[in-house]
Amino acid sequence: MAIRSTLPPIDFIRMRRSVMAANITEPGPTPDELKIIIDAGLRVPDHSRCGPWRIQIIGKKGQFSLGELYAELFAAENEEANEDMIEYWRQRPTTAPCLLAITCYPNQDKIHKVPLIEQQMSVGAMCQNLLNGAHALGYVAQWLTEWPSYHDNVKRRLGHDPSIKILGFIFIGTAVALPKERNRIGAGEIVSNWDG
Numbered sequence: 001m002a003i004r005s006t007l008p009p010i011d012f013i014r015m016r017r018s019v020m021a022a023n024i025t026e027p028g029p030t031p032d033e034l035k036i037i038i039d040a041g042l043r044v045p046d047h048s049r050c051g052p053w054r055i056q057i058i059g060k061k062g063q064f065s066l067g068e069l070y071a072e073l074f075a076a077e078n079e080e081a082n083e084d085m086i087e088y089w090r091q092r093p094t095t096a097p098c099l100l101a102i103t104c105y106p107n108q109d110k111i112h113k114v115p116l117i118e119q120q121m122s123v124g125a126m127c128q129n130l131l132n133g134a135h136a137l138g139y140v141a142q143w144l145t146e147w148p149s150y151h152d153n154v155k156r157r158l159g160h161d162p163s164i165k166i167l168g169f170i171f172i173g174t175a176v177a178l179p180k181e182r183n184r185i186g187a188g189e190i191v192s193n194w195d196g
């Protein structure tokens, strides 16, 4: 059962952590909750209403089918592949109850005004909002690309032309175990003042 965060929004964002996909289990969000998570995802800056985001909800049947493809590709393309490794990739897309594939379909009519990078960043921002939306409902999530995001056959299987970018897979569900805090790059390392 998901437990909604009672933290004030600023603390909620400051404390956010991913949970590794392997540690995400049932239950996942209900269809109504997933709709809320997606609505949260879509509340992102979108220069000139390009709308480059695409979300595919990959249900259990699709997850198993994707897993078969991963196993097949991994076995064929890795000389060192053994049974355990192949099985790992077979199960990889099935580990969490809810899996979303996120692609960027750049708005070509507006690309002269809103460059590709801006449209891709908006899709990335959506991914982050999806994580926050899932966490806000008491679920946990992880955003992974891994090799399948860059594989043309995975793109084709999902119905995309290889020129389309998969910006990641979002795994959502309930934590088996809550993660320890991660050693983070702090503001002191990346913030500077610029006074002209």
Ligand SMILES: Cc1cc2nc3c(=O)[nH]c(=O)nc-3n(C[C@H](O)[C@H](O)[C@H](O)COP(=O)(O)O)c2cc1C
Pocket (backbone or CB within 6 Å): 016, 017, 018, 019, 020, 142, 143, 144, 145, 146, 147, 167, 168, 182
């Ligand atoms: C675009 C993108 C792709 C990612 N792909 C992977 C990946 O393939 N494998 C991985 O271990 N982590 C990947 N991560 C990192 C995890 O999503 C996550 O940030 C990490 O597990 C650390 O957890 P944290 O979000 O609590 O810092 C990716 C992050 C981003 C933004």
